[in-house]
Amino acid sequence: MQELFRIENLCMAFGEKEVLRNINLTIRRGEIFALIGPSGAGKTTLLRILNLFEKPTRGNLKFNGLANEGEINNIRRRMSLLFQTPAIFKASVFDNVAYGLRVRGIDKMTIENKVKSALNIVGLEGKEAQKARTLSAGEAQRMAFARAIVYDPELLLLDEPTANLDPANVAKIEEVIKRIRSERGTTIVIATHNIPQVRRIADRVGILLNGELIEVNTKEGIFMAPEDARSEAFLKGEMIY
Amino acid sequence: MSSTEFLIQGIIKAFELIINLNPYIFSITGVSIKVSGTATILATLTAIPLAFALAFLDFRGKQALITLVNTGMGLPPVFVGLFIFVMLVPAGPFGLLNMIFTPEAMIIAQYILVTPIITGISLAAIKAVPKPIIETVYTLGGSTKDAVIATLMEARFGIITAILAGLGRALAEVGAILIVGGNIAYTGSVGGIGEGASYTRTLTTAITSETSKGDISTSIALGIILISLNLSVNLLATFFQGRD
Numbered sequence: 148m149q150e151l152f153r154i155e156n157l158c159m160a161f162g163e164k165e166v167l168r169n170i171n172l173t174i175r176r177g178e179i180f181a182l183i184g185p186s187g188a189g190k191t192t193l194l195r196i197l198n199l200f201e202k203p204t205r206g207n208l209k210f211n212g213l214a215n216e217g218e219i220n221n222i223r224r225r226m227s228l229l230f231q232t233p234a235i236f237k238a239s240v241f242d243n244v245a246y247g248l249r250v251r252g253i254d255k256m257t258i259e260n261k262v263k264s265a266l267n268i269v270g271l272e273g274k275e276a277q278k279a280r281t282l283s284a285g286e287a288q289r290m291a292f293a294r295a296i297v298y299d300p301e302l303l304l305l306d307e308p309t310a311n312l313d314p315a316n317v318a319k320i321e322e323v324i325k326r327i328r329s330e331r332g333t334t335i336v337i338a339t340h341n342i343p344q345v346r347r348i349a350d351r352v353g354i355l356l357n358g359e360l361i362e363v364n365t366k367e368g369i370f371m372a373p374e375d376a377r378s379e380a381f382l383k384g385e386m387i388y
Numbered sequence: 389m390s391s392t393e394f395l396i397q398g399i400i401k402a403f404e405l406i407i408n409l410n411p412y413i414f415s416i417t418g419v420s421i422k423v424s425g426t427a428t429i430l431a432t433l434t435a436i437p438l439a440f441a442l443a444f445l446d447f448r449g450k451q452a453l454i455t456l457v458n459t460g461m462g463l464p465p466v467f468v469g470l471f472i473f474v475m476l477v478p479a480g481p482f483g484l485l486n487m488i489f490t491p492e493a494m495i496i497a498q499y500i501l502v503t504p505i506i507t508g509i510s511l512a513a514i515k516a517v518p519k520p521i522i523e524t525v526y527t528l529g530g531s532t533k534d535a536v537i538a539t540l541m542e543a544r545f546g547i548i549t550a551i552l553a554g555l556g557r558a559l560a561e562v563g564a565i566l567i568v569g570g571n572i573a574y575t576g577s578v579g580g581i582g583e584g585a586s587y588t589r590t591l592t593t594a595i596t597s598e599t600s601k602g603d604i605s606t607s608i609a610l611g612i613i614l615i616s617l618n619l620s621v622n623l624l625a626t627f628f629q630g631r632d
């Protein structure tokens with residue numbers, strides 16, 4: 148499969164604190180890649196670096212073979228990061244979802260259609276005019292999801308998109324993730340603690356432990372024949388951290 | 389006449405003056421609104437961009453500027469009045485402009501008083517916008533300009549409150565405009581009381597002079613108008629705070 152994002156020898160420190168150590172990883176076009184690991188392992192930090200929010204202390208990032216120097220905004224516009232706790236603009240659901248299209252200067256008609264279809268996908272049709280801050284937590288999460296996919300990003304970075312949701316909402320989001328991958332070919336990197344979720348949706352898995360990517364493997368590989376003993380312990384929930 | 393009767397008569401006459409749209413009183417109100425309104429508009433045009441620059445940009449002297457703004461928020465009006473006076477008197481550095489004892493001089497003084505207030509309160513409102521909101525703008529492909537606009541939208545009620553706080557302060561201020569404006573009205577009486585129409589006489593400066601002249605009912609009438617104006621500004625501010 149074709150590579151979309153290559154990460155080489157990446158290190159990240161906040162002051163003295165090393166948060167990511169020597170990460171090497173290639174994200175392939177069209178895959179659903181699950182990034183798992185205990186709390187504090189560095190999942191959010193890695194996603195923020197991929198979205199070019201945070202400059203790594205060391206290492207190379209190549210999106211589509213392009214080095215990121217000098218054109219951060221152009222590269223960032225081809226992806227989307229859904230935050231662990233989405234921030235919602237003080238505006239209607241429609242205006243929230245339309246945001247990424249408006250900053251790209253898309254025409255009104257197209258915006259109307261794209262917003263409508265994005266809201267449809269996440270099951271929020273008819274909520275366009277509601278003030279976004281009055282949505283329930285599950286609805287807000289789905290709205291943020293619609294906002295992240297509305298402009299068809301090539302790469303969708305999801306930071307624990309189902310962490311605080313009830314089973315119905317979790318199922319809905321997982322269905323949407325699979326659907327946009329199959330319908331649009333979107334590449335997806337999802338950070339999660341949820342091992343059953345990994346089984347349900349991932350193609351490949353990376354296990355992050357204390358800032359180190361201890362194993363990258365196919366889903367089958369990692370569950371049936373993990374290469375690292377710590378992977379097995381983590382996946383079985385036997386790891387104490 | 390007992391002191392209560394004196395007061396009641398004063399109030400009754402004050403309402404008569406207001407209801408009859410007394411020209412002297414209304415020209416004074418006009419000057420107040422014109423001077424404080426213009427000063428507030430000019431201050432807003434300076435303060436909002438300044439607050440955004442302080443919130444979004446890193447530049448040399450930024451900390452010093454923030455200190456200046458904070459100090460400026462509590463600047464004593466008489467001090468500002470004295471400073472502008474010294475600048476504008478004929479012998480002063482800007483004496484040739486012939487601006488002392490004009491409405492323009494008063495506008496400058498109030499502009500200096502109000503700009504730090506609007507800047508300070510706006511900056512607080514801008515800084516209160518959660519960082520994830522700004523990051524969301526960037527992750528959705530927005531530029532720094534988009535981030536500024538989004539912040540303006542998020543902080544809009546706080547910024548309106550800042551502007552109204554500035555206006556309230558300007559309307560209530562007396563020390564600076566008394567010194568640089570001189571509390572001047574034209575000669576010749578209008579409407580049977582006081583002097584002629586106001587030139588640099590405002591609600592606050594007129595209250596000081598009418599009271600010392602002993603014209604209590606005129607003072608009370610002016611006071612009622614002043615309080616009503618300030619109350620309206622405050623009610624408006626409360627309304628916008630409630631919207632947040």
Ligand SMILES: Nc1ncnc2c1ncn2[C@@H]1O[C@H](COP(=O)(O)OP(=O)(O)OP(=O)(O)O)[C@@H](O)[C@H]1O
Nearest residue numbers: 161164166184185186187188189190191192193231
């Ligand atoms: N800006 C920062 N400054 C200092 N330390 C930071 C910063 N951001 C993250 N860290 C630290 O980096 C480590 C990794 O954090 P990160 O948020 O990436 O973990 P995570 O794997 O996403 O955890 P969780 O599952 O709880 O979300 C943590 O110890 C955190 O305290």
Ligand SMILES: [Mg+2]
Nearest residue numbers: 190191231306
């Ligand atoms: Mg996290």
